[in-house]
Amino acid sequence: MSVEDSSREILEMESFHTRFSAWTPFSNKSLNSQLFQERVTLISHWFDLWTNKQRQEFLSTIFLRCGKSQLRFVQDWFSERKEVAKVDFSTVLPRCISLYIFSFLNPKDLCAAAQVSWPWKFLAEQDCLWRPKCTRFGWFLPYTPAEKEYGAWKHHYLACLSTLDWLTPREAAALYGTLNEPKAEDEELWERHREKCLRKIIWGKIALRKKELFKVRPPWVSGTCCSRLLKSRCQPRLSQSVKGRVELQEAGEKQLIRTSLDALPKRSNVSGSHSYPLLPKKNERGVYKNYDDSSALQPHLILISSRIPAYEMVVDSVRAGVAAVVYEHSGLTLEGLLRLTAKALAGRRARSIGIFSDGNSREVHLLQGYKIGIKNLLKPEVRDFWEKLGSSVATAEEGGHVDLFVPLAASEDGMEILSQLSQLTGTLFSAPTGIATGSYQHILSAWLGPQRQGPPPAVYFCESKLQAWHRFADLLEDALRSVRTHLGPVLRELQRRVSGRLVGQLMFDTMSVASILENEDTAQALADGLTELSREHRDQPLEFLSSFLLKKCSKRSKDFEGNDLPEKRDPKAARGSFPKENVMEDNSQDTTSCLRSKGLNSGVLVELERTLRLHPAEARARVAGELLRSERGYVQTLETARAAYVAPLRAALASNRAILSAANLEIIFADLLRILSLNRRFLDDLGARLRSWGPAHCVGDIVVRFGSRLDVYTNFFNNYPVVLETIEKCRDATPAFRAFLKRREKTAAARMLSLPELLVRPSRRFGEYVQLLCALRLHTPAQHADRGDLTAAVERMRTYAGYVEQMKENFRRKDEMSDIQRSIRGCPTLSEVNRYLIRVQDVAQLHCCDEEISFSLRLYEHIRDLSLFLFNDTLLVSSRATSHTPFERTSKTTYQFVASVALHRILVEDIPDSKYIKNAFILHGPKREWICATETEDDKFLWLSVLQNAIKSRMEK
Secondary structure, three states, rough: OOOHHHHHHHHHHHHOOOOOOOOOEOOOOOHHHHHOOOHHHHHHHHHHHHHHHHHHHHHHHHHHHHHHHHHHHHHHHHHOOOOOOOOOOOOHHHHHHHHHHOOOOOOOHHHHHOOOOOOHHHHOOOOOOOOOOOOOOOOOOOOOOOOOOOOHHHHHHHHHHHHHHHHHHHHHHHHHHHOOOOOHHHHHHHHHHHHHHHHHHHHHHHHHHHHHHHOOOOOOOOOOOOOOHHHHOOOOOOOOOHHHHHHHHHHHHHHHHHHHHHHOOOOOOOOOOOOOOOOOOOOOEEEEEOOOOOOOOOEEEEEEEEEOHHHHHHHHOOOOOOEEEOOOOOOOOOHHHHHHHHHHHHOEEOEEHHHHHHHHHHHHEOOOOOOOOOOOOOOOHHHHHHHHHOOEOOOOOOOOEEEEEOOHHHEEEEEEEHHHEEEEEEEHHEEOOOOOOOOOHHHOOOEEEEOOOHHHHHHOOOHHHHHHHHHHHHHHHHHHHHHHHHHHHHHHHHHHHEEEEEEHHHHHHHHHHHHHHHHHHHHHHHHHHHHHHHHHHHOHHHHHHHHHHHHHHHOHHHHHHHHHHOOOOHHHHHHHHOOOOOOOOOHHHHHHHHHHOOOOOHHHHHHHHHHHOOOOHHHHHHHHHHHHHHHHHHHHHHHHHHHHHHHHHHHHHOOOOOOOOHHHHHHHHHHHHHHHHHHHHHHHHHHHHOOOOOOOOOOOOHHHHOOHHHHHHHHHHHHHHHHHHHHHHHHOOOHHHHHHHHHHHHOOOOOOOOOHHHHOOEEEEEEEHHHHHHHHHOOOOOOOOOOOOOOOHHHHHHHHHHHHHHHHHHHHHHHHHHHHHHHHHOOOOOOOOOOOOOEEEEEEEEEOOOOOOOOOOOOOEEEEEEEEEEEOEEEEEEEEEEEEOOOOEEEEEEEEEEEEEHHHHHHHHEEEOOOOOOOEEEOOOOEEEEEEEOOOOHHHHHHHHHHHHHHHHHHHH
């Protein structure tokens, strides 16, 4: 190496000279920057791996080593990227200054400010802000607020504001006329003359109407009053009969006023007021009117029980010109049913009234707890109901009658009920003879009683729709039992809301807000038209809606009377449209003598005798043939279960490819096969007897012999819950059995029925036995040899049918108690002997601010929502909460147990309605009390009526 090369190397080494570190070059900037970036990356990697505490120690070490320039840089960096927190002035300034700022806001802005935060809500509800706003309008508190109470003046302002009466400019002009416009002298004279004429006409008509009402006043008016719990002690209470006459008188007065107004000469609209067509009032809950009030003075009325399967289809089949009232079977009293009837009639007398409810040939299941039979027909409450209902129907001379859609004419007890009802009310009663088996098929059989306008089904219902309902009633009875309970009220409310939303959306899309307020009547008419269109199901909806709106806009409804009244039909044609059934003839002196012994008037007796025109021997042969036919169908159903299920399962078990074990096979089908063997012998005996049938032959001994072997059915019904539980257990645990059921169910070999549906068939057979045997005994003379055996057979079958119904009711109550027990959190044990649920009522719990002032001035605060579960021996109070699921419309209701009070320790106190509270009452318990309020007046009336009856029954026990 030369000297120059060595000197050059020394200079290069000096250029890379470092200080404190051999790895930090200061003279070469590129290498220095590269090395700095590598070390920053390494430290950042270490920083990411450190814990939070280690990071904090590192930052504190770095900040301590920083100078002022570095710390100032950090401060500027934070100020640019992070905003400084804003401070609420209400938390910093003194309260008096904050209140002074809020005092410049109006009531609407104060309510909006109260929603900002809790400090603002506390300040915006202070009495010093709301007191001047109330006193300016003359609104003063009726009590002195407590020392620590705030917000009283705000609540008082809102309460007074919500009760103000306000009118739109158009309504004010229509009511008071144009302001500052003097009336002419001839106009004032004309108005005085008009008022004088009106007064004279009304006085004369009212006096004449009072005389007519006094002549037709029923002699059985009791004058009893309802419970004083339903009204305040300071309010007078009229009897139901007096109230009915008052309502009838008021309706007559209104009709006379309309007539007199139409008779007066018209004058021009000089005052600037406008006349609008009168819109009908909203229908009451459960009342469906297919007629115009002014055109149908005596309508037909049909009462439909909610216990009828698919009662919505029955309502849809009601003819035009008939008022349909759907009433709740459970939770309603006789007094409440009379109230619904009076609202539907609106002071008029019905041409006829039909009652479409459940029942059998011995009693009418009118309401829950009111099975009208021969034993309780003369009870004061039941007798008073039928007397008042009969007074709402036209007299027998005018063609009025009551139609009971229950086969009472198929038994002697039913005939006795019809006889006593006719004697009590003086009105003709009609009922089907019931010579038909199946679900509600007795409606289309022959009818006993007057048929001047054709068969009763033809008077109230459309033929095609009613027959369609008959075909599906048996299947829908089971399927719709739970659906009606949960969705019935929701669907009715949904129908009304959907119509209103459609009209509202249309108006808001095409009109301004001012136009919407001016056309409020038009919107209501369109909503009513859409609701009516959904009920009618017309093929031409636009034509129907235009016709409906034309009727609304008509000043004189008599121009359109022909469109609302039902079409006139030939009674013979109407009778021919339904299945032809021979009517019973009255050659039997026993039946007519029995009816005459009841003291019936001659007119009613003639009408009843006119329908009994079939020879007793022929009618008896028809009933015996129906007994044989129905028994053959019942045995074929049981044979279907044996052939479709038992035989394949036994064949698989015998071939060592068992689908079901022998023990489970015995549990499920052993009792059913014994029933099949018993009924097959009974069918053979009936067939052998009826092959050579004659008037002197008997079938009662065969039925009595069959009734003595019903222990097979008893074993089946006792093991029925175990059978269903075994089927479900095997279905879940055995895939082969699950696949077998899937292949067999709903096939032609199984008659489109599943295994549980086939097993339920024996429980329904005894009701058919009772119905057919009662009809057979009715057409058997008293001196016939078969009369005694038939009576014994009827009593035996009736007793066993009652046993089956009691078992059904016990299982239903047990399941209902289990559901309530699971739905209420913290609920004590509810399952006790003989306890059952009567009604569930949703109410709002209120709190009274000051109980020392009078009822009319008390203010109440809504605390929470309650659900009252009324049992036959206790009242369970629970709080109700509703929660919504995200992305779902359905809501979930939860209950929390609050208290349970025995019925005999409850005291009910009524709260009179005021402008501050409606539909409220107080429940006093031994230790607590609850101030409750319902949403509607009808809910309060029905709840207190049911609660009063439950307390009374408990006290009697």
